[in-house]
Amino acid sequence: MCVAIVLGGGRGNRFGGKVPKQYSDFHGEPLIRKVVKAFTTHPDIDAVLPVIHLEDKEVAFKALENLDALEPVIGGEERQHSVKNALESLTATPPHNVLIHDAARPFISSSLISRVIHSLETEKAVVPGLPVTDTIKSHNGKRIISTLKRDRLLHAQTPQGFRYKNILSAHRNVQGDAYTDDAAVAEASGLKVAFVNGEKKNIKITNPEDLDSNKNKSDIIEYRVGNGFDVHRFGDGNHVVLCGIKIPHNYSLIGHSDADAAMHALTDAILGAIGKGDIGYYFPPSAQKWKNVSSKVFLKYAADLVKKSRGKVTHVDITIVCQQPKIRPHREAMVNNIANILQINASRVNIKATTTETLGFTGRNEGLMAQATATIAMRPNDDDLTD
Numbered sequence: 001m002c003v004a005i006v007l008g009g010g011r012g013n014r015f016g017g018k019v020p021k022q023y024s025d026f027h028g029e030p031l032i033r034k035v036v037k038a039f040t041t042h043p044d045i046d047a048v049l050p051v052i053h054l055e056d057k058e059v060a061f062k063a064l065e066n067l068d069a070l071e072p073v074i075g076g077e078e079r080q081h082s083v084k085n086a087l088e089s090l091t092a093t094p095p096h097n098v099l100i101h102d103a104a105r106p107f108i109s110s111s112l113i114s115r116v117i118h119s120l121e122t123e124k125a126v127v128p129g130l131p132v133t134d135t136i137k138s139h140n141g142k143r144i145i146s147t148l149k150r151d152r153l154l155h156a157q158t159p160q161g162f163r164y165k166n167i168l169s170a171h172r173n174v175q176g177d178a179y180t181d182d183a184a185v186a187e188a189s190g191l192k193v194a195f196v197n198g199e200k201k202n203i204k205i206t207n208p209e210d211l212d213s214n215k216n217k218s219d220i221i222e223y224r225v226g227n228g229f230d231v232h233r234f235g236d237g238n239h240v241v242l243c244g245i246k247i248p249h250n251y252s253l254i255g256h257s258d259a260d261a262a263m264h265a266l267t268d269a270i271l272g273a274i275g276k277g278d279i280g281y282y283f284p285p286s287a288q289k290w291k292n293v294s295s296k297v298f299l300k301y302a303a304d305l306v307k308k309s310r311g312k313v314t315h316v317d318i319t320i321v322c323q324q325p326k327i328r329p330h331r332e333a334m335v336n337n338i339a340n341i342l343q344i345n346a347s348r349v350n351i352k353a354t355t356t357e358t359l360g361f362t363g364r365n366e367g368l369m370a371q372a373t374a375t376i377a378m379r380p381n382d383d384d385l386t387d
Helices: 031-040 054-063 079-089 110-119 164-173 182-188 208-218 261-273 296-308 328-342
Strands: 002-008 047-052 097-102 125-131 136-139 144-148 154-156 160-163 194-197 222-235 239-242 245-248 311-321 349-354 367-378
Touching: 002 031, 002 079, 031 047, 031 054, 031 097, 031 110, 047 054, 047 079, 079 097, 079 164, 079 182, 097 110, 097 164, 110 125, 110 160, 110 194, 125 182, 160 164, 160 182, 164 182, 222 261, 239 261, 245 328, 261 296, 261 311, 261 328, 261 367, 296 311, 296 328, 311 328, 328 349
Parallel strands: 002 047, 002 097, 125 194, 311 349
Antiparallel strands: 097 160, 125 154, 125 160, 136 144, 222 367, 239 245, 311 367
16 A cells, blocks of 8 residues: 655745645646645555645645545644654554655656655665756855765655655654655664656746746647548448438448447547547447447547546547438538537537549448548646656
């Protein structure tokens, strides 16, 4: 079991503002909420324990509303005391590992969390860090005393990971002393601390300028394009279903679901744009539960995946290839239905039809085919971008 402790009990005096920095707005949500979500959505984190200041209870509960986190613990006068309070609160059901992270580091990535957890398989304490690239000097207040060798120096970051029983014991043993991070507490108690590579973007917000500069990075929008293609043959029946609209015809399309080739192609196009495989992966034709089901279910599922991926469908284009039936009389209804399912304006949906001039299987009226293109606007995940 691994518990992530998120430290949000500081006052952030250098930051200024009407509220402590961990409750400052960043793209519509408080920083602490962004941090807690990063851990609650990580597959190797079993629980998240926020630590807050006594005076912040009201704003904290509002900021953390509806998140799958433990009830916040009240912190102490110093960071060290807050960590100890959190660790002590877990003694009833002690986890094997804990990660301790600053709420003022909102740009934590899933891959960094994974690196720290993986290191704990062989280590009792681990810290993410970055090499020091600047020349570091020590001084006496007036003059430089010496130059430190930077090849053995690291900028320490969080989350710092520990075996729970070891870091709890360390905090109990060093009461009265002041340490600036939990690795220092571990070192003071005799624990050997390993390190893994940190990340440049994992900065600690100290001043408002730190937040403003990173807002620009989070404003990055990229556009992804996916393509889909589907074919169904004609069989006995009196109608076909295309884009969810029932169209009278001398034949019906044969398929496991409702054989809506246009909607299947569009579903694949959307899945392709966000890198989520294809329709058969989620809705295999061998599964009886999808027998005769409306393809609206498939398209809506793909649209929901877009939202979960922090994206938005901006435009879709569908081409239906057949000799019959005629598509134009039903085009408006088809466009409106697709727009409704995707929750976008109908002007962002284009549907057209063509023939193969009596060539091929569609020309012989043996079936029809559809192809689709979907354009998705996405804000990249932190792990998708490299420095």
